[in-house]
Amino acid sequence: MSGSQRQLTLRFLAEPADQNFGGKVHGGAVMKWIDLAAYGCAAGWCGKYCITAYAGGIRFVQPIHVGNLVEVSAKVIFTGRTSMHIGIDVRAGDPKHPERHLTTHCIVIMVAVDDAGRPSKVPEWVPETEEDKHLHQSAIRLMEMRKKIGAEMAAHVLDGNSSKVSPH
The missing domain is CATH 3.10.129.10 (Hotdog Thioesterase)
Structure with missing residues (x-):
């Protein structure tokens, strides 16, 4: 199940x-x-x-x-x-x-x-214990950080047609 x-x-x-x-x-x-x-x-x-x-x-x-x-x-x-x-x-x-x-x-x-x-x-998983609530909140904070890191990393992605950095 x-x-x-x-x-x-x-x-x-x-x-x-x-x-x-x-x-x-x-x-x-x-x-x-x-x-x-x-x-x-x-x-x-x-x-x-x-x-x-x-x-x-x-x-x-x-x-x-x-x-x-x-x-x-x-x-x-x-x-x-x-x-x-x-x-x-x-x-x-x-x-x-x-x-x-x-x-x-x-x-x-x-x-x-x-x-x-x-x-x-x-x-859906719903946290019940204090430890699970802490892990859940940590996962949410990590999602926020990944969004910021992803935006920064986009500047380093090379366009497949040139050696220039992709603008997006």
Whole structure:
């Protein structure tokens, strides 16, 4: 039933194939795991296929080591008409011990789509706890900041026909 599965956690071991040249887990591998968790969470919430519209504010706090048990937790923190803001925390640690430390955090925006690929309505999420209200308000503030950043970034987008900066 859509609107009832608000969060999920993926758990697995970081493998040698995930390693970068420095011997730690590659940031790209972590970003893939984040996208997988965001999709699973969003699809579970709305009961539809979802696409990634935005991933931002990715903070790599600590490295993940090969062999660590990795937990990628995803939670709906805001819903729009067709979009869902998913808060992601990545934690990792030695599988022989119960402690997991925060390694990465970010927000991913997923959009539900119908069979024709058009945006599709999602169930509304209403925060109830104080923590959820805080996360909801944070998502709203982040939307405002993204609008400002988007306007600034538009000046850096190159026009496909020239090397000049696009005026819009």
